[in-house]
C-alpha cells in the first residue's frame with residue numbers, strides 16, 4: 001500500500017523551469033555549417049496573433065488588460081473547486097529524470113498501472129526502435145506514434161552522435177522537438193496558436209540570448225535544420241520560439257503527488273496571467289473514469305470568482321520569499337509583479353508567512369506570526385500580534401542565510417544521496433524551528449522551513465520512515481495552512497499525507513498478532529480517522545476540481561480517500577461488532593461465575 005503514495009516528490013506548482021541549456025549540458029556544438037544563423041540584432045517583437053480557443057468556455061473571455069497583455073476574465077460566478085478549463089496541452093515532454101520510467105503518452109509510472117495486475121505485469125513497454133521512451137499500453141504507444149516516429153529517429157541519431165554517452169537531449173530540446181513535429185502532423189492551425197503566444201525576444205538579457213542560442217543549436221541538431229527552418233525561417237523566429245517556450249510553458253505535474261514530471265505547452269492555459277495570490281490553479285488531475293485524463297490540464301477555481309474578475313494563476317513557487325519570486329518574474333516573464341502578496345506586508349498589514357517568526361507561545365497553541373525584522377534592524381524584542389507576548393530578539397539572518405544554502409544543497413542531493421539530503425534537512429530544521437538563543441523560532445511557513453519540511457517528508461516517505469514522517473507532516477501542514485488557501489493542491493496534498501499517516505492500520509507483525517484487531521476495535525479512534533479523512537477529501541475535491549463535468553470531484557486522489565473512508569466505515573461496523581461480542585462474552589462469563 002505504501003508504494004503508491006510514498007512517491008511524494010518535491011512539489012512545485014510553478015511554471016516549469018527552463019532547464020539549463022548551457023554548453024556543458026548540451027551535445028557538443030555542431031560544425032559551423034550545421035549552425036543556424038546567429039541571433040541578429042533584435043527586431044520588433046512579433047505582435048501576438050488574436051486568439052480564441054475552442055476549449056475556452058463561454059463563461060470566460062479573453063481581454064486585453066492594461067500593462068498585462070491578454071488575460072482571462074470571468075463572465076460568470078464560480079465557487080472554489082469549479083473546473084474552469086479542461087484542455088489537452090499541444091505537447092508535453094517528460095523530463096530527463098522521468099522519460100525512462102513513465103509512459104510517454106499518459107505519464108503514468110509502472111507503479112500507477114492497474115493495481116489489479118500482479119506486480120510482475122505492471123511493466124512499461126519500451127519503444128523497440130529508440131529504446132528510450134516507454135509506454136504503459138499498446139494504445140498509448142499508438143496514440144503517440146505520429147509524433148514519436150519523428151522523435152524516435154531523432155533520439156536514435158542523438159544517441160549515435162554521442163556514442164550513447166548522453167541518452168537523450170535535455171527536456172526543452174525534446175519538448176520543442178515534439179512541438180515542431182506535432183505542428184507538422186497537425187498543420188497550420190497549431191502553429192498559429194504557437195505564434196499567438198507572447199514572446200519577449202527584444203527584451204532578452206545577454207545570458208538568455210546565450211542560453212537560447214545554445215538551445216537553438218541543440219534543437220537544430222536534434223530535429224534537423226530543415227524541420228526547424230520550415231517553422232522558423234530565420235534566427236529571429238528561432239529566438240521567438242525559445243522566448244515563447246520560456247514565458248508560456250508549464251510544469252507537467254503528477255496527479256497524485258504534484259511532483260514535477262516535465263513540461264507542457266498549452267496556448268489556452270498560457271492566456272492566464274500571474275498573481276502570487278492566485279484565485280485559480282493549474283493541475284493535471286487524473287479521473288479514474290477517464291484513462292486519458294492525466295494528459296489534460298485543468299484550471300480550477302481556488303476562491304470564489306465574480307463576473308468581471310480576472311482569473312489568475314501563479315507562475316512561481318508560492319513558498320518562495322517575495323524578492324526571489326519577483327526576480328524570477330522579472331527575469332523570465334519580464335514584468336514587475338504588483339499583486340497583493342507583493343505589494344502588501346507593510347506596517348499594519350498582514351505578516352508575510354514566508355518571512356515570519358512563530359510566537360514563542362506556539363507550543364501553548366498560539367498560531368500568531370511575527371514579522372521577521374529586516375536584516376539591518378536594531379530591534380531587540382518582537383511582539384506576537386495575536387497574543388501580544390513579547391520575546392527578546394537577536395538577528396537571525398545569518399542562520400537564515402546558512403539554512404538557504406543548506407536547503408539548496410539538500411535539494412540537489414535528494415536523488416543521488418537521499419540519506420545525506422535528509423540529514424542536512426533535519427539539521428537545518430532543528431536550527432530554524434527550535435528557538436534561537438532567546439529569539440522565537442521561524443514559523444513553519446517561513447522560507448526555507450516549509451520547502452525543507454516538504455522535501456524531508458518526501459524522503460521519509462520514500463524510506464518508509466513513517467513515525468518520522470508523521471511529525472514532519474504535522475509541522476508541514478501548519479506551514480501550508482499559513483501560506484496556501486484552503487483547497488490549494490499543495491495544502492490538500494500535505495493534509496492528505498498527514499491523514500493517511502495518522503490513520504494507517506498497523507503493519508502485520510508476528511510479535512503483535514492482535515495489533516490489527518485492536519486497531520479496528522478502537523471505534524472512537526476509527527470515528528476520528530473517518531472525520532479526518534472526510535476533511536481531507538473536502539479539501540482535495542476543491543484542489544483537483546470537478547473535472548469539468550460536475551459529476552466526479554477531486555480526481556484520483558479523492559478516489560483514494562473515498563476508498564480509505566469506506567475502509568474506516570466498514571471498520572467501524574466491524575469494530576462495533578467486536579466490541580459488542582466482547583461485552584456479550586464478559587456478560588456470559590459473569591453469568592457463569594454467578
Ligand SMILES: C[S@@+](CC[C@H](N)C(=O)[O-])C[C@H]1O[C@@H](n2cnc3c(N)ncnc32)[C@H](O)[C@@H]1O
Nearest residue numbers: 068069070198247248270271272273274333335
Ligand atoms: C503566459 S503569458 C500570459 C498571457 C499574456 N498576457 C499574453 O498576452 O499572451 C505570460 C506573460 O504575460 C504577462 N503577464 C502575466 N502576468 C502578468 C502580471 N501580473 N502583470 C503584468 N504582466 C503579466 C507577462 O508579459 C508574461 O511574460
